[in-house]
Amino acid sequence: MSDAIKVYPDKPKKVYFYATCLVDIFYPDAGMAGIQLLEREGIEVVFPKNQTCCGQPAYSSGFNDQAREVILPQLSLFPEDYPVVVPSGSCAGMMRKHYPELFAGTPQQSQAQALAKRTWELTDFLLQVCKIQLQDQGEPIKVAMHTSCSARREMGIAEVGPKLLSQLGQVELVEQARSAECCGFGGTFAVRHEEISGAMVQDKAEALQAAGAEHFVTTDCGCLMNIAGYADKQKMPMKGQHILSFLWERLQTEGKTPENAGGRS
Amino acid sequence: MNQARSNILKRLREGRKESFGVPVSDFSLVRDRNWNAAEKLDLFQQKIESVQGEVHRVAADRWVAELIRLLAEKKISNLLVSDRKKPALELREQWHEELPQLLSYQRPIEDWKSELFNQVDASLTTSRGAIAETGTLILWPDEDEPRLMSLVPPVHFVLLEADQIYSTFYQAMSEQGWASQGMPTNALLISGPSKTADIEQTLAYGVHGPAELIILVLE
Amino acid sequence: MTSAQEAVQEFHPRVHAALENTQIRTNFRRAMDGLMGKRLAAFDGMDLEGLRDLGAAVRLRALSRLPELLEQLESNLQKQGIQVHWAETGDQACEIITKICKARDAKKIIKGKSMVSEEMELNHHLEEAGIEALESDLGEYIVQLAKETPSHIIMPAIHKNTDEISELMHEKTGTQRSKDVDYLTASARQQLREKFMQADVGVSGVNFAVAETGTLCLVENEGNGRLTTTAPACHIAVTGIEKVVEKLEDVTPLLSLLTRSATGQHITTYFNMISSPRKAGEKDGPEEVHLVLVDSGRSSIYQDEELLDTLRCIRCGACMNHCPVYTRVGGHAYGTTYPGPIGKILMPHLLGLEKTQDLPSASTLCGACGEVCPVKIPIPKLLQRLRKEAVDGDSLRPSVVQGHGIKRRKLEVLAWKGWSLIHARPGLYRLATSVLSRVRSLLPSKLGGWTRYRSAPKPAAKTLQQQLRERQKLAVAANKGGQA
Numbered sequence: 001m002s003d004a005i006k007v008y009p010d011k012p013k014k015v016y017f018y019a020t021c022l023v024d025i026f027y028p029d030a031g032m033a034g035i036q037l038l039e040r041e042g043i044e045v046v047f048p049k050n051q052t053c054c055g056q057p058a059y060s061s062g063f064n065d066q067a068r069e070v071i072l073p074q075l076s077l078f079p080e081d082y083p084v085v086v087p088s089g090s091c092a093g094m095m096r097k098h099y100p101e102l103f104a105g106t107p108q109q110s111q112a113q114a115l116a117k118r119t120w121e122l123t124d125f126l127l128q129v130c131k132i133q134l135q136d137q138g139e140p141i142k143v144a145m146h147t148s149c150s151a152r153r154e155m156g157i158a159e160v161g162p163k164l165l166s167q168l169g170q171v172e173l174v175e176q177a178r179s180a181e182c183c184g185f186g187g188t189f190a191v192r193h194e195e196i197s198g199a200m201v202q203d204k205a206e207a208l209q210a211a212g213a214e215h216f217v218t219t220d221c222g223c224l225m226n227i228a229g230y231a232d233k234q235k236m237p238m239k240g241q242h243i244l245s246f247l248w249e250r251l252q253t254e255g256k257t258p259e260n261a262g263g264r265s
Numbered sequence: 266m267n268q269a270r271s272n273i274l275k276r277l278r279e280g281r282k283e284s285f286g287v288p289v290s291d292f293s294l295v296r297d298r299n300w301n302a303a304e305k306l307d308l309f310q311q312k313i314e315s316v317q318g319e320v321h322r323v324a325a326d327r328w329v330a331e332l333i334r335l336l337a338e339k340k341i342s343n344l345l346v347s348d349r350k351k352p353a354l355e356l357r358e359q360w361h362e363e364l365p366q367l368l369s370y371q372r373p374i375e376d377w378k379s380e381l382f383n384q385v386d387a388s389l390t391t392s393r394g395a396i397a398e399t400g401t402l403i404l405w406p407d408e409d410e411p412r413l414m415s416l417v418p419p420v421h422f423v424l425l426e427a428d429q430i431y432s433t434f435y436q437a438m439s440e441q442g443w444a445s446q447g448m449p450t451n452a453l454l455i456s457g458p459s460k461t462a463d464i465e466q467t468l469a470y471g472v473h474g475p476a477e478l479i480i481l482v483l484e
Numbered sequence: 485m486t487s488a489q490e491a492v493q494e495f496h497p498r499v500h501a502a503l504e505n506t507q508i509r510t511n512f513r514r515a516m517d518g519l520m521g522k523r524l525a526a527f528d529g530m531d532l533e534g535l536r537d538l539g540a541a542v543r544l545r546a547l548s549r550l551p552e553l554l555e556q557l558e559s560n561l562q563k564q565g566i567q568v569h570w571a572e573t574g575d576q577a578c579e580i581i582t583k584i585c586k587a588r589d590a591k592k593i594i595k596g597k598s599m600v601s602e603e604m605e606l607n608h609h610l611e612e613a614g615i616e617a618l619e620s621d622l623g624e625y626i627v628q629l630a631k632e633t634p635s636h637i638i639m640p641a642i643h644k645n646t647d648e649i650s651e652l653m654h655e656k657t658g659t660q661r662s663k664d665v666d667y668l669t670a671s672a673r674q675q676l677r678e679k680f681m682q683a684d685v686g687v688s689g690v691n692f693a694v695a696e697t698g699t700l701c702l703v704e705n706e707g708n709g710r711l712t713t714t715a716p717a718c719h720i721a722v723t724g725i726e727k728v729v730e731k732l733e734d735v736t737p738l739l740s741l742l743t744r745s746a747t748g749q750h751i752t753t754y755f756n757m758i759s760s761p762r763k764a765g766e767k768d769g770p771e772e773v774h775l776v777l778v779d780s781g782r783s784s785i786y787q788d789e790e791l792l793d794t795l796r797c798i799r800c801g802a803c804m805n806h807c808p809v810y811t812r813v814g815g816h817a818y819g820t821t822y823p824g825p826i827g828k829i830l831m832p833h834l835l836g837l838e839k840t841q842d843l844p845s846a847s848t849l850c851g852a853c854g855e856v857c858p859v860k861i862p863i864p865k866l867l868q869r870l871r872k873e874a875v876d877g878d879s880l881r882p883s884v885v886q887g888h889g890i891k892r893r894k895l896e897v898l899a900w901k902g903w904s905l906i907h908a909r910p911g912l913y914r915l916a917t918s919v920l921s922r923v924r925s926l927l928p929s930k931l932g933g934w935t936r937y938r939s940a941p942k943p944a945a946k947t948l949q950q951q952l953r954e955r956q957k958l959a960v961a962a963n964k965g966g967q968a
Contacts, residue, residue, distance in 0.1 A: 019948050021907075025917050026941050028948035035952075047952055050910035058900050060849060062871035062891075064878035066904035073908055105880065153851035178517075182808045186848025193846050194933025195496075195503050199812045200848075201937060229938030270570035273725065273779045277551040280787025285548040288541040294534045295736045312750065374715070374768035382681050399751040411767040412714045416707055435736045444732040448697045450763055451714070454755035459707035461669060462747070463623035463639060465511075465646045466518050469669035472622055473676065474707025474754070 006156070008128045009083055009118070014044045015125075016077070016084045020091040021053040022221035023242075030221065030241075033248035034087045034122050040251075041130040048077035054091040059098060060187050068102055075103075075111050083129070084115065085122045087244055089151025089219045092121040097154055123219060123243060124157045127164055136168035138250045144174050144213035145243070146204070146227065148220035149182050161219060161243055168250050176211035178203075185226040201230045209238050217243040296439075298398065298432035305397035305430040306482065312400025316457030317470055318478045322427075325483040328352075329359045332389070332422065335479060336365050343368050345381075345388040345418055347409040352391060352424055370411050381413060387420035394429035396437055396454070402480065403437060404453040412451050421458075421475040427484045495842035498817040508643055512814045515642045519805040522748025523856070538737045540860040543796035546729045550786065553695040553728045554777065560698025564760040566773045574604025577778045581606065581687065581720055582613045584774055588718055590615065590684035594676075596702070596712035597621040598689030599637050599799060600724050600778055603821040603834070606687070617687070620676050620708040622669065629656045635815030637822060638746045638801040643814050676708070686712035686770070690723035691798070692738060693775070696731045700775065702756040703742060705749075710756050719770040721758075725777050726786075726795040738798055741858035745802040781834045788884060790869055794829050796859040803853035803863060809846055818843065825853035829866040837874055837887030844870035845891075917947045 015038060023031040035045045051074060055067035078084055086092040096119045103112035126132040145161045152158040158180070165173050184190065184200025191197075205227050208216045214237070218224050221242060228240035241249075300308065310320045323331045336344065343366040347353040360367060368385060390410045393403045402423055406412040415421050431437035434454070438444065443452070459474030470476045502508055527535075546553060558568045571577035577600075585593065593610060595601065595617055607628075610617040619628040623640035627633065630652055634640030641649065646663055653659045659671040688709055692701040700721050702709045713719045729735060743749045762769040786792050804810045804824030815823035820831040820840065828843040837844075844867050853863040872878050875896070876889035883889060906912050920927075924943045931940050946954075 021917075024948045025920060025943050028944045028946065028951055031948040032951060049949075052907040052910055052913040055907075058903060060868065060871070061845075061896075061900070062868075062873070062875040062877040063897075063900040064872055064880075066877075066900045069904040070907040073910075149848065149850035149852070153855055180852070182848045182850035182852070184808070184848060186850070189845065189848050191933045193499070193809075194936060195499055196809055196812055196846065197848075197933075198937035199503050199509075200808055225941045226938065229934075229941060232939040233935070233937065267570075269572045269576060269779075272572055273570055273777075273783050274551045274554065276779075276783035277554075277725075277786055280783065281548075281551070282787075282789045282792070284789060285544070287545045287548050288537070290538055290541045290545060290734070290737075291534075292538070292733060292736070294531055294538055295740060316749075316753070370767055372767065375717075378681055378715075382677055401751055401755075408765045408767065411769070412710075413768045416710050416714065433736070434739070435733060438732060438736070444697055448699050448732075448757060448759040450758070450760045450766060450769055452699075452757040452759075453710075454751070455753065456751045457753050459705070460753055461622045461706050463621070463626065463641055463706075464649050464665045464668055465644075466515055466639075466642075467646070467665040469665050472669050472673055472706045472708070473620070473680075473711055 011041070011129050011131075012043065012083055014046055014080070014082045016082050017045045017047045018051055018054070018084055018086045018091070018095070019047070020086060020088045020221070022225070023087055026225065027221045027242055027245070030087055030244045033242070033244040034085070036248055037126060037132070037244065038085070038130075041126070041132060043130070046082065050074070050077055054094045056091060056094040057187055059094065059102065064102060071099065071102070072108065075108055075115060078115060081118070083125065084119045085125045086119060087122045087242070088221060089121050089148045089155050089157065090222060092119055093150040093154035095119040121151060121155050121157055121219070123164060124155065124160050127160050132164070134164065134167040134247060134251060136170045136250050137253050138168070138170055140170045140172070141215055142172045142174050142213050143246070144176050144208045144211050144216045146176075146179070146183060146208065146216055146218040146223055148218060148223045151219040152180060157219075161217070164243070164247060165217075171250065174211045174213050176207040176213070178207060183223045183227050185222040187222065190226065201226050205230045205234070205236060205238070209236055213238060215246075216240045217246045219243055292435060296433055296435040300397060300432050302428065302430070305432060306427055308397040309395050309400050309430050310482075312398070313457060313480065314400070316400065317460070318400065318457045318480060320480045320482060322482045322484055328424065328481050328483055329356050331481060332356070333364060335422070336387070339387075339420060339477070341365050341386045341420060343384075343386050344422075345370060345385050345414055347390070349409045350391055353389070353409075356389070370414055374411070374413060381417050385418040387422060388414045388418040389422040389424070390415050392423050392425050392429070393441065394431060394437060395425050396432070396434050397430050398433050399456055401434070401454045401456040404455060405449045406451050406453065407449070415453070415455065416474050419471060419475055420477040420479065422479045422481065423455075425480050425482050427482050495817070495819065495846065498819060499813050502813040502817045507645070508814050509812065511643055511645050512811050515639070516805050516811045519748065523745060523802060523805070524748075526744035526748040526750055535737060535741055536858055536860050539741045539798075539858050540796065542729060542734045542737060543798070543859045546734070547726070547786070547792065547795055549730065550725070550728065553730055554725060556695040557693055557698060557728050560695065561775055564698050566698070566760060566775055569774060569776045571776055571778045571780070574778065574780045575609075577604050577722060577776050577780070578606055578609035580776050581722065582609060582615070584718070584720055585610070585615050585685055586613070588684060588772075590718065592679070592683050593617040593685045593687055594679055594683035594712050594716060595619050595624070596686065596688035596704070596709040597624055597640070598687065598722055599821065600689060600722055601687065602634060604778065604780065606722070618676075618679050618683075620680070620712055621704075622672055622706060622708075625672060625676065626652065629653065633816070633821070635823065636801060636804060637799055643816065680711045680715045683716045685718045685720060686716040687720045687722065688712050690721050690727055690775070691742065692735050693723060693728045694732050694735060695728055698759055699732065700758045701735055702758070703739065703752050703754075704756065705753040707754060710754055713756065713758055714769055717770055718772040718774075719758075720774045720776060722776040722778060725779055725782050742798050742800050745800040745856065745858040785833045791829075791833065791866060791885075793861050794826075794833070794866065796861050797826055797830070798859060800858055802856045802858065806852040806856045808848070808850060808852065825863045825867070826861075829863055829870065832870055832885055832887075837870070837885055837890050839887070841874055841887070841890045844874055914949060917943075918950060921945060921947055921950070
């Protein structure tokens with residue numbers, strides 16, 4: 001599933017930023033935080049204007065034709081050889097693992113393969129390529145981390161989030177029971193099999209709460225929307241955030257919240 | 266059903282993909298271990314004890330006495346044992362009337378099934394060696410020590426020669442030449458007494474086979 | 485179609501019932517947690533990836549020569565006195581077994597655990613032929629007493645707790661009610677011992693069939709498998725054609741992977757290798773041994789480059805133990821012989837997608853199954869493939885599985901076409917998302933299944949793209965100001 005050996009590039013001068021549709025619409029703060037973290041590393045962030053969605057919703061529903069239709073015009077959005085960074089394990093996984101399969105035997109095969117090879121999940125990129133150093137400016141807080149299944153298994157970056165959080169002196173990372181278990185989002189699964197999904201998100205949210213976390217962070221907006229949405233509906237005191245938003249906030253001395261945090265989380 | 270045979274084989278042959286990429290099977294992972302004799306014995310003992318096997322190390326010329334002690338301790342009133350194998354003959358030679366009755370498996374099972382199932386307390390068999398890595402005994406039942414002998418009586422004693430412990434299953438089968446010399450009617454690996462966890466994951470011993478497996482390691 | 489097959493179609497109601505049943509949820513959660521922990525401990529200090537690679541290589545090698553190995557197996561078994569039968573379907577296999585029983589005038593059969601016999605509903609067939617078939621694996625015995633089917637391929641009665649089993653045994657066999665597992669086990673032993681003595685025929689499954697030596701291997705803890713294959717005068721082994729391996733040495737990694745993955749044991753109590761019937765001079769063991777090789781859809785799976793990976797399976801059940809969906813709903817909800825992730829990729833072939841249409845989508849594609857599979861079956865990838873087949877969603881790669889397209893509903897097709905229309909056109913996408921942001925407070929707070937458990941997600945006031953455009957304008961303005 002995840003690569004046996006990952007070969008990280010040298011730290012580049014420029015990257016392409018692929019925001020993903022969930023970040024664009026619901027969690028722009030996470031995208032903005034990611035961009036600012038990259039800029040803090042002295043990297044110029046190029047945001048291809050014509051990006052939309054990575055195609056995963058259709059692909060994971062079996063509608064490969066529609067997925068290809070959406071991906072096709074976007075394959076040419078990254079003409080230079082810069083790395084493509086994505087603030088989502090699941091969308092990065094889609095691009096890295098599934099684009100080559102989806103376009104195998106088509107004229108876009110090599111283009112899809114080339115794109116896949118230089119696509120990176122953003123926290124992984126910050127840690128491994130930028131060797132980011134974070135100085136915590138925030139108050140003491142207990143935080144739990146939920147690594148999405150695609151980040152954990154497809155991208156093989158389960159240790160990245162905790163490593164980044166461990167750089168923050170005032171943040172205590174608590175581990176929830178069954179931390180490697182899926183939160184039950186699964187894209188359209190949450191609607192097609194709502195009851196199973198509901199049972200799974202209940203268990204996940206309760207495990208996070210039981211771990212004593214006032215706050216949880218995650219690599220993926222799907223999981224965030226799912227878990228935070230459940231916590232909100234159940235009036236649980238716990239708040240959720242994309243890990244990028246959280247990291248960026250911890251670096252600020254004041255005026256913490258980036259504007260327009262959406263998602264009712 | 267020859268039609269079925271040819272249909273199945275035909276479908277398999279015609280449908281087979283050319284693209285079968287078969288990676289090399291590197292058996293070193295399940296074959297090679299660097300344990301000396303003492304380590305192998307220790308590991309064997311540790312592993313089989315971890316699954317409720319009972320191990321007694323005993324000097325090769327004292328095992329009969331040890332067995333007698335164990336039979337008394339476990340209040341066993343009869344013992345099924347070969348009447349032709351060398352250790353069994355040794356045992357029979359040293360036996361006397363006050364000791365548990367010795368039984369032998371001389372008749373085909375059909376002639377004494379009920380007796381075997383209901384009246385035999387314990388059996389003693391030899392082994393063809395053991396496997397250290399998993400704490401496993403190797404048995405090849407034969408005419409003198411038939412298959413049910415190590416299975417039906419509630420207590421099973423096994424003789425194991427200490428220098429017959431292999432590191433891995435792979436080593437045991439290759440050094441004993443199983444594949445090249447051909448397999449017996451029945452070959453067995455036994456690692457502990459019969460057990461089950463089918464009721465709520467709770468371990469219970471002796472569900473169908475012996476509840477006790479006692480190994481005398483002859484050093 | 486039997487009732488069991490019809491039941492496959494009612495996935496959602498069964499899921500609902502299972503989720504409502506707190507006892508079932510507790511039983512499975514506890515059991516799966518335990519099994520996951522044990523597996524991890526059993527592989528501690530081992531090169532798990534290397535072992536899985538070896539396991540996958542061994543199985544792949546066997547599949548690459550499947551027809552030749554089946555012939556070699558058959559020829560070696562025949563030389564050693566074991567009779568070999570071939571069945572294209574489960575029904576044919578049942579007929580073969582019934583015929584063997586009738587020829588021996590057998591009335592009573594004792595069975596060791598065999599999932600393929602569950603798959604072909606052998607007990608049902610035998611019963612109709614007036615032959616009693618009694619399960620002897622403790623879990624299977626319990627399930628049979630309850631007139632149920634196994635809810636897990638390794639631990640058939642895992643859905644029941646001690647109290648439920650005690651009550652069942654009390655009701656059906658007259659044992660006393662007890663929480664003492666030793667007592668319950670001993671009672672079952674006593675009852676089954678009689679049956680072993682009386683049985684005319686023993687029917688067992690096979691874990692590995694070794695072509696090189698003509699050897700049938702059975703993995704078990706209880707000893708019922710050994711009794712089944714030794715005590716009666718006739719033994720019939722039944723297995724899927726994919727269970728063959730090339731060499732005897734091939735069983736060593738598979739055995740190690742199987743027991744560790746399944747129950748976290750470094751080895752099971754018994755590994756039983758059978759290569760012939762009773763020989764002259766031997767005093768026990770069956771006089772007659774048969775092997776029934778069952779195809780039942782496997783040779784058609786074999787023809788598909790991707791899906792044939794399913795045939796590597798060694799039936800350890802680790803994919804179930806690690807599946808968050810299986811853990812919530814249990815094995816019966818699937819309505820199939822093989823539940824859980826492996827069931828979801830295997831059953832659509834065996835039964836067709838019509839009857840299994842809700843299974844491929846009943847997964848978050850979390851990948852836990854593929855991560856633990858001892859022979860590296862890419863389960864999530866195959867689930868994805870079957871989803872595509874269910875909706876005929878890929879015009880470049882036409883569907884082949886029986887019943888494909890069954891889930892292709894007009895409304896959903898239309899929805900995805902609408903989705904791709906917007907997302908393939910960046911201008912339209914930007915328009916749509918900015919409208920969405922602007923009307924965010926007017927959006928419905930109820931969104932079907934989603935909001936039954938969660939609040940509705942709310943778009944941000946400005947999309948990231950809008951924010952970035954504004955940011956750029958500011959930067960340009962600042963730049964100009966600086967230059968001025």
